[in-house]
Amino acid sequence: MNRYQILRSRAWQAALLLVPLCLPPAQAQAPAPAAAAAPTEVLLVQVQGDVRINGTPARTGALPAGALVQTGVDGQVQLRTTTGALIALPAGSELRLNAASNTVALNAGGLRLSTGGAEWRVALAERSIRTRGYLKLQDCAAGCTLPKGLYGRIAQGEAVLEYQGGRSVLRTRAFRWADASSRPEVLADLPALLDDRNSQAEATRVRTEVAATLQAGIAAFRDGQDAAATQGFERVRALAPGETLVPYYLGLLALKRADNATAVQLLQQYAREDPEGAAARDVPQTLTLLSSVQLQQEVASAVQREAEVVGSPPEPGSIAVQAFVNKGDANFRAMAKGLAAMIIADLSKVPGLKVLEREKVQLLVNEAKLGDSGLADTASAVRSGRLMRAEKVVVGNFEVQQP
Template sequence: MPIAVRVPNALQTATATLFGVVLAAGLVVMAAGCGSSELSFSEDPADYTDEVATLKQRLDEDPSDGKALRNLGRIYMQTGRENQAYDRLKRAYSHLPDDPETLFYLGMASESVGRENAALELFSQYDQVPESSRYRQLMEGRYEWLVRERAQKDIREMMTREADIADQQVSPRILAVLPLNYQGVSEEYEPLGRGLAEMLITDLANVSDLRVVERVRLQAILNELEFGQSEYVNQRSAPRVGRLLGAGRLAGGSYRVTQAEDIRMDMTVVELDSETSPDVPTQTGNLADLFALQKDLVLALIDALDVSLTSQERAAIAPVPTESLDAFLAFSNGLLEEDQGNFEAAVQHYRKATDIDPGFEAASQRAIKAESLSAAGGAPQKALSAAAAPTQAAARLLQQRLGHMGRGYLGINDLMDGDRRTPVEDVGGVPDTELPPPPNPPTRPQPR
């Protein structure tokens, strides 16, 4: 348990002021590390001379000191010595395979030396890391970012071989669902096309006879080709999009919301190896009935694709993610911002959706991913800076100053905010370790 502060009344005001200043400074630096390109650590090796010497001495005494290897690797990463960092962190991993900090920095080092697959494998273990650890969010964000980068890279590589794949057979079981094109007047409803497509993708993923193209890969090709909404699905663009995605079928369409708040949704299916397109009945009704209409639309689409549903699949499709149109609009706005790379703005929209409907699980999950991408996506230095943000260091500094005053200790748990609170073990008031032991991840090969 954290040890309470024992401060005489005469010092309470000074203590409170010191606490506010130091903690606020730490939070500001952390925010700068997560939300901007400014580094929260020095890149000058000279600034780490004493620490490096201490760590090397520890390793001379005990070459299996995993924490010393990890911390040395972290310093090498921060100062641009990637190959040395990778060597030390790989050795640290052999001693600390479950340590989140080691996993994160080894992933960053692997990425920096061109071992992208190894980095993805390491970052993918984020779900094995305790939620209380900041490395969980950073690992998830880096994983999601690399997946997006990989998808973009794959699409670009495929585009260089378009002539070779022009006659390639694609499976009709593979379906790409594109955002619906808005044809209304009010800009308020324009983002609905993203949300409706997301609902369709989620529902169709429950159908075993179909394989739905991942949304990340789909967005990568839309970004690369720079299509306008009207070009998502038409006879000219569909064959090219389908072959680049490996999809034999593309589903898209349009929707219109009238001033009377009626909605009309039209779906189009293009089959690459057929000269005919299946007919999908138009769905019309009041906007208040949007979610029931969307379920009718997905069932009509499945019928048009000539796919039979099992009772279990039909039951899996039936639930609606939310019954609030306002929450769904906020969610759709979040998807739009996320697709444009505006992750912080996306988080705000997703959080608004969950504020309106706390049970909107899809919005909550999206918010977590967008927060992770905001913290760790982009240039590697941004993720490293977020990891090094010294909020905890500021709290420890305050504890040390209180200790020097001879008035006791303020537990670190009391200084960290609730979402970032780190479990510690108090030994005489001094935190002994930063992280609780994580659950054992699945057995994975050691990076080579």
């Protein structure tokens, strides 16, 4: 049995011995708590245009607890709860769900809420609305020609509008609410802001603009007009953040500027948001090559700035595992990386421990010209550890003895 096998076996024995010590005695066990009421589940049933859930493109199905729902300038989404409530968000809205109760927080834009018979609360900045029925809300934000404020309509049932210093109870009325310190103003007529037909017309206009601007940007990129292409793609990103082709082309433009770090970030975003499109455009292969080049640049820079790097504090909880040194038959040299990989696999399972990338460790060793023979040398190990800003470094050697 080699040294690593002995060490690994002893580590497992120690772990097995420690496990029983962590168990509480039978008589000390607390009684099982009462089962909690099942939280309200929210389902995304319809999505159109740019809609994001916790910052990622929306997909139909169950939403995570406390999810943040955002719609872009051309986005619309409809949600349904397991208790029968319906929530619709128009374009330019942001809503935070609350899994513990029938509560939502409207941060921007508007909503359409049908409570399904239960009472719901809409939290706003320093004010709130409690309602049972059907409620429409829309903020008069940038581009709105009406007096500023939150506009709403109680189409069915009633709503209690609570603000600093008071509250108002409204039934089947339209209103304008200027701010948290003001009493809501009842309106005689329904404002156009709450007419969903206007919102749909605006969404159609934005979709048309996005499509035209995207095509113009692609044409400019194809013709080598990088400045115009960048401007077009940035405009599309502002109008429709969920358009997946934007990070792809901006990543290619970053490559042309030799900005590899930005290119990697943008192309990784594209690969996450459109895996099939990324595969068709060979993005995974490009990312592999870029990551390797970027890693080599980081390593070369660290060695060139050795005096500065070694003076920086190490990353807390970090450990680097170097390839073992073969002290025996050269035919077994491949085991050097295999043994290191086994140790890395085990250490990666330890909570709170950050194992540095094996490829980066090897590149640093090569760049610093330590060589295989230098890995087992204490001074060389310390130097490599400082270059990697690792708190601890694992080095070792092995020898295969044949009969």
